[in-house]
Amino acid sequence: MTNKIKIKIDGKEIITDQGKTIVEAAHENGIFIPTLCNFAGALPKGCCRMCTIKINNRFMTSCTTPAAHGMEVENNTNEINDFRKGIIELLFVSGNHFCPSCEKSGNCELQALAYRYQMMVPRFPYDFPMKSVDGSSPYIIKDQNRCILCKRCIKTIKDDLGRHYFAFKERGHKLEVLLDEKMGKEISSALAKKAMENCPVGSIIFKEVGFEVPIGQRKYDHKPIGSEIEN
Amino acid sequence: MEKKIIATTSLAGCFGCHMSVLDIDERILELIELVEFNKSPVDDIKTFTKPVDIGIIEGGCCNSENVEVLRSFRKNCKILISLGECAIMGGLPALRNGIPIEECLNEAYINGPTVGLNTQHILPNDDELPMLLDKVYPCHEIVKIDYYLPGCPPSAELIWDALVALITGSKLDLPYEVIKFD
Incomplete structure (x- = not known):
């Protein structure tokens, strides 16, 4: 059985499994943290810094940092959003x-x-x-x-x-x-x-096929990235 | 309310952004109630005849004439708007950036497959012609730009909403779909 832990993201308490990264925990709980180099199924690298968050007043990459019990994470703040x-x-x-x-x-x-x-x-x-x-x-x-x-x-x-x-x-x-x-x-x-x-x-x-999906039907034409995660 | 004065120009652009202004369709009748055009290809006024409130720039700067026009816009306009990708980041003309200027000219006038008539291999060098810059510059790297409206071209909705907000001083609340880079 996996251990459940509690962390707080922007004051909202979420429950996750021990060993998960902060990005995984956040996305499972409907909180969007933007990522670029991170890819599901591949080892995280933490090189693009898009998923930067703040823990204990320090900038960290949430794709490489495992969630720990009692952690308080800053995510959607003006400072971090401007950084991103x-x-x-x-x-x-x-x-x-x-x-x-x-x-x-x-x-x-x-x-x-x-x-x-x-x-x-x-x-x-x-x-x-x-x-x-x-x-x-x-x-x-x-x-x-x-x-x-x-x-x-x-x-x-x-x-x-x-x-x-x-x-x-x-x-x-x-x-x-x-x-x-x-x-x-x-x-x-x-x-x-x-x-x-x-x-x-x-x-x-x-090659060979180009511009298959017309403008207006593409992935991000109507809804912003992350809206599929947020609840 | 006194009418605001607008000036527009197309530097290293394709006039697509100006076309997009016309895409506001019948709202152009409302627009002319709100504004008066000064120097602009829309009314073909060639020089500034009075101080302008809003200058709209299409296209980046690829030659000395573009820089001169842009600087005269900055001098004569209270507010400058970069309209479209070319004004904001150089756009299609900026594809030549990184390639030495001599190589570009040689390809265009001497070595290219469609230059058969230029048998004497002449590069354009008349004094009347503006000098090409070393690369295509976004407008804000030449003068201060106050607002940016992205898109290729920016949609008529974006142009209309932004202009109305600017003219009437109302709050601009842009829906997600309106800001696009393509």
Whole structure:
């Protein structure tokens, strides 16, 4: 039997199982904490900092912090929301996120978070980095302009032997997620589709079919991200 | 109530945002009760003839003329609005950012597959032509911008709601569906 524990998020008491992370506990109890790099079924990494919360006046990532009995968490406060908005803005200026030409627009988690936090313009200057696009795979376009280095594709897209299709290359500001040249040529169309779905932005695009869902019927056209969790 | 004066311009844009202004349909009759247009492609007034309350900018800055026009808007308008993705982040023209300007010109006028008539390989260099900037700049990186209306183009609802709120001084409460980047 698992031990039940109590934690408080923004003053609201919730009950959860010991060993769950704060993000899991919150989402199960209808409280939305935004995430980007976190992906259900994969180990949390805590690299995007979107799920930042405050415990004991310290900023923590809620996807990597296990819930502990009696914990008091600050989540939906002006300070934290502005911090999260700042992260979204940084992601927008550090890549080339041109929504009108992106196939993922309307289904993109980064864009949806920008809508939710009402980003009208980033407070930082645009970087306009020069990035490459790899279309060598028969089923996938890997566009580095839109990659936010969340590692979700690396963690979730593997072949039967457990080999990864995607991997990090270089470090620091040169860091990129690459699709393995040889494996990319052999990837199945189903797995390529899954890769596009698992990518939070439009960095992995499935070839041959484009703009399948019309404007007005896309995931985030009418309801903000997180509204499916909140009660 | 005295009519507010509005000026608009399209810098490095496609006029799509101006088209979206026209998408307010019959409300344009209400709009002309509230505002008077000054320098704008809508009425074809070329220069500012009086102080303007609200300046609406479409498009980013890709050449020296854009910068000059934008600065004259800042000088003559009390409030400036960046309308649409190009004004806010450079938009489609900003796809050239990161590529050296010489490479862009060579591709467009010398090496491109459709430049057959330019047999002498001339790059446009007339004094009358504005100089291209090293990259396409969002408007707020050139002058101070007061408000931003995103979208490609921003929906007529967003433009209408924002303008009415600004003119009448009423509270702006935007529904979720109205703010979109595409």
